[in-house]
Amino acid sequence: RYLRLLLDHAGTAALLVDAGFDRERTLRPDDLERAADRPVHEIVRLESLAEELLRPGSPAGRSLPRFLNGFEERLGGALERGAVALKSIAAYRGGLWLYAESSQAARRRAFSAMDKQAQAARFDDAVLLPFLVRRAAELAAARQVPLQFHTGFGDPDVYLPHADPALLWPLLRDPRTEECPVVLLHSYPFVGAAAYLAGTYPQVHMDLSLAIPLAEPIATRLVAEALGLCPPGKLLAASDGHSYPEMHWWGATVWRHALARVLRAEVEGGGLDEPAARAAARRVLAANATRLYRL
Secondary structure (H helix, E strand, O other): OHHHHHHHHHOOOOEEEEOOOOOOOOOOHHHHHHHHOOOEEEEEEHHHHHHHHOOOOOHHHHOHHHHHHHHHHHHHHHHHOOOOEEEEOHHHOOOOOOOOOOOHHHHHHHHHHOOHHHHHHOOOOOOHHHHHHHHHHHHHHHHOOOEEEEEOOOOOOOOHHHHOHHHHHHHHHOOOOOOOOEEEEEOOOOHHHHHHHHHHOOOEEEEOOOHHHHOHHHHHHHHHHHHHHOOHHHEEOOOOOOOOHHHHHHHHHHHHHHHHHHHHHHHHOOOOOHHHHHHHHHHHHHHHHHHHOOO
């Protein structure tokens, strides 16, 4: 009842959930849907999927072909079951420069030398992780399914220069992956760079997500900076709710207040009229996500 009260007050109609986050201590999507009493749509975390395939006893861990085939089969199966997006935390597992092309021989060597137990706990192989992310981007491009990237701050072990969304430039221009819808998450302190990419490349969107509830004192400035270069039709408003019910409410509430202040300033300054400001708010808070994730 408490969770439902918070979600109702936040105006949350549906939840899009990264089901690979802290699996031991969080509700599965179907359990969360019953608890929240509203639709829950799954987002597939690529690194968590790789870790599952490498767990002791998994047939996929016996050879590279089984591992790669299992990865693609699991991705396809999740999308067939209704998953609305893919997601990568490569920024926290080595960085976003994903275009050091590897040969098949190099991938075989990497798989043979891999400490399977360690990689099952934290998949960060410097050869196989970029390869899997690029392959997932190709599949997402073919299916027109969004691929989210954590960028900027987040996990405590992130090396910020390697989490700059500008490092994704080759993926955005590669003919194999340029049709993949990309969503840049968090982005702080690279908000301007993410907004530039969203304003330049038709397939790129941005979602400040964690930056808004975590940096609430400067949330209005961050939203204004994002909208300086990112069109209102390409900015998304995730709560980044996780782990406990209040986070869902807090993120959505801070987002709404920050966006209201930015749009009110535009109306008062003559940059927008009231109907245009309300239309922009509807896009950012709901319509963009409904269209992009095909809800």
